[in-house]
Amino acid sequence: MIGGGPGGSVCAAQLARLGRSVVVLERAAFPRFHLGESLLPRSLPVLEEIGVLDAVKARFILKYGARFHDDIHGRKDRFSFDAAWKPAVEHAFQVPRDAFDALLLDHARACGADVRERWSAERVVTDERGRAVGVDAIAADGAARRIDARFVVDASGRDVLTARAAGTTSKIAGLDQTALYAHYEGVPRQGGRLEGDIDIVLFASGAARAAEAAGDAATADSELTRAGERPNWFWFIPFADGRTSVGAVVSRAWMRERRARLGGAGDVATALFEVAVSESPTAAELLAGARCLWPSVEATADFSYRVRETSGDGWLAVGDAGGFIDPLFSTGAHLAMIGGKLAADAIASALDAPDDERQIVGAWEEAVRAGAETFILAVQAFYAGPLVGYLFAEDKHSALRRSITSLLAGDVFGDAVWLRDTRLRLKAMLASAGAHEA
Numbered sequence: 001m002i003g004g005g006p007g008g009s010v011c012a013a014q015l016a017r018l019g020r021s022v023v024v025l026e027r028a029a030f031p032r033f034h035l036g037e038s039l040l041p042r043s044l045p046v047l048e049e050i051g052v053l054d055a056v057k058a059r060f061i062l063k064y065g066a067r068f069h070d071d072i073h074g075r076k077d078r079f080s081f082d083a084a085w086k087p088a089v090e091h092a093f094q095v096p097r098d099a100f101d102a103l104l105l106d107h108a109r110a111c112g113a114d115v116r117e118r119w120s121a122e123r124v125v126t127d128e129r130g131r132a133v134g135v136d137a138i139a140a141d142g143a144a145r146r147i148d149a150r151f152v153v154d155a156s157g158r159d160v161l162t163a164r165a166a167g168t169t170s171k172i173a174g175l176d177q178t179a180l181y182a183h184y185e186g187v188p189r190q191g192g193r194l195e196g197d198i199d200i201v202l203f204a205s206g207a208a209r210a211a212e213a214a215g216d217a218a219t220a221d222s223e224l225t226r227a228g229e230r231p232n233w234f235w236f237i238p239f240a241d242g243r244t245s246v247g248a249v250v251s252r253a254w255m256r257e258r259r260a261r262l263g264g265a266g267d268v269a270t271a272l273f274e275v276a277v278s279e280s281p282t283a284a285e286l287l288a289g290a291r292c293l294w295p296s297v298e299a300t301a302d303f304s305y306r307v308r309e310t311s312g313d314g315w316l317a318v319g320d321a322g323g324f325i326d327p328l329f330s331t332g333a334h335l336a337m338i339g340g341k342l343a344a345d346a347i348a349s350a351l352d353a354p355d356d357e358r359q360i361v362g363a364w365e366e367a368v369r370a371g372a373e374t375f376i377l378a379v380q381a382f383y384a385g386p387l388v389g390y391l392f393a394e395d396k397h398s399a400l401r402r403s404i405t406s407l408l409a410g411d412v413f414g415d416a417v418w419l420r421d422t423r424l425r426l427k428a429m430l431a432s433a434g435a436h437e438a
């Protein structure tokens with residue numbers, strides 16, 4: 001296993017529980033910071049199956065829903081997970097990833113995996129037929145080592161070890177966002193069951209908002225189109241210890257225009273984050289009495305990509321190593337954990353029936369890709385515009401609203417009728433906006 005994030009840890013824990021011998025190579029020493037702090041309800045059955053759910057429940061705040069605020073048109077709405085098509089799991093968790101990932105990796109260890117921190121995988125070793133047969137690594141003591149394996153899992157996250165070596169990554173059309181983020185204390189929260197909600201705040205430039213406030217929707221929309229900036233958004237993710245993770249996700253056009261206005265000197269990420277806050281009345285209100293806990297705001301850009309092949313002879317790639325989608329729906333850790341668990345089951349079956357490996361691993365790849373592609377459609381329909389309207393639709397009981405709630409809960413695996421219908425509707429939304437799924 002290359003990497004001990006959620007994808008690698010869940011896969012390793014499940015393989016060990018199935019009686020397989022697993023070595024996990026993790027380059028970092030845990031705990032370490034990571035983005036991806038808002039989880040989805042449909043991950044919980046996996047956490048339960050590998051035996052770590054109670055430990056997670058004891059440490060992290062429960063997330064029962066997602067609140068959306070639209071600072072452009074002055075609307076807000078909340079999606080409660082208990083209104084999904086299959087509401088069996090009605091909450092998720094908000095997790096500082098240093099603590100969550102350490103808990104999962106320790107759990108993989110407790111299940112029997114041989115976890116080696118500060119070991120860096122350098123490349124996958126193949127035999128003369130091209131089958132993966134192990135990994136060349138640099139051990140914690142700096143020595144070069146080779147680990148032999150009957151199967152190799154790439155769970156290296158956005159390092160995408162195997163796809164980078166093969167040149168099989170590609171950008172996703174319409175997704176070129178940058179995230180500016182930091183941790184805060186003193187951000188006000190709702191009470192009771194709503195305390196752990198994620199807040200998603202859509203915002204745009206002052207000019208667009210002024211036009212909207214004057215009742216000039218056409219000018220507001222053309223301002224947004226001109227700036228190529230629809231829609232930018234903030235996340236507010238509350239943690240159990242009172243801290244809140246805050247991030248602004250903005251388009252490339254927004255970055256270009258605001259950066260040119262600011263000039264290049266000083267702490268550009270923090271200055272750009274402050275500009276974003278000044279453009280969002282809701283973010284400004286939430287941060288008015290808050291204090292940033294970091295020396296400066298961090299930035300990461302252009303994070304969405306697809307990977308053409310996520311499996312081959314003797315190997316597969318889980319989580320971000322197999323592709324990454326814009327974080328709007330908080331999907332990354334969910335896809336990594338579901339994909340990791342299903343991968344472990346597939347690998348265990350393939351090791352028992354080597355002649356069927358291609359077919360077993362191929363079925364795994366197809367199932368995981370179908371789930372990810374549904375999220376990609378939803379994210380593209382959001383950035384192209386049409387899905388935004390449906391998020392704030394008046395009819396609170398429509399089938400589409402239940403479908404959106406189910407997507408927000410992470411229910412994208414399988415072949416339910418509502419899921420097929422939702423994919424078609426998202427495709428229709430994209431077509432209506434003149435955008436293309438790609």
Ligand SMILES: Cc1cc2nc3c(=O)[nH]c(=O)nc-3n(C[C@H](O)[C@H](O)[C@H](O)COP(=O)(O)OP(=O)(O)OC[C@H]3O[C@@H](n4cnc5c(N)ncnc54)[C@H](O)[C@@H]3O)c2cc1C
Binds near residue numbers: 157327333334
């Ligand atoms: C701006 C932003 C916001 C996000 N917000 C959310 C969110 O709210 N919710 C959510 O679910 N997801 C979110 N994500 C996505 C989330 O961060 C990832 O999808 C998730 O961490 C994927 O898990 P993983 O196990 O595949 O990879 P990772 O968590 O990245 O773990 C990979 C591990 O592999 C190790 N590694 C890498 N290379 C090597 C090597 N060569 N040898 C050994 N070890 C190696 C790394 O040290 C790392 O620990 C966000 C992402 C971004 C960019």
